[in-house]
Amino acid sequence: VTLSxxxxxxxxxxxxxxxxxxxxxxxxxLVLTYTSAKDAQQSVVDPRFTANITKKEHVDLKISSAAVSDSALYYCALQPTVTGNTSALYKNLF
Structure with a gap:
């Protein structure tokens, strides 16, 4: 499954x-990537999830071997718009 x-x-x-x-x-x-990334970025939470910049201003989230348990609401967020608990946010970056 691919979400765009x-x-x-x-x-x-x-x-x-x-x-x-x-x-x-x-x-x-789930996963972090950056707009100039050339390669897909794999999630450290679940390796079935990868994020890939497919073209300028477009990012895909690919779920390999998707299952019913993956049914959820998915969000993408550009970092300047991400707010809230910044200590928890940066904890996830590493």
Whole structure:
């Protein structure tokens, strides 16, 4: 399964985050990539998830071997728009 996200990034090296949210639970960080990435970035949370910049201002999230348990709401976010608990956010970056 491939999910697509379009974005507008005036900067040259902005970060894009993918999150998954089940029901009423909090969003869960999945994978991070950046707009100038040449290769797909694999999730450290679940290696079945990869993020790939497919063309300018377009990022895909690929779920390999998708299962019913992957049914959720998925979000992509450009880093300048990500707000909230920055200590938890940066914890996920490494």
């Amino acid at each position: 996200c379009s974005f507008s990034a005036p900067g040259g090296n902005d970060y894009l985050h993918w999150y998954r949210q089940y029901g009423r639970s909090k969003p869960e960080f």
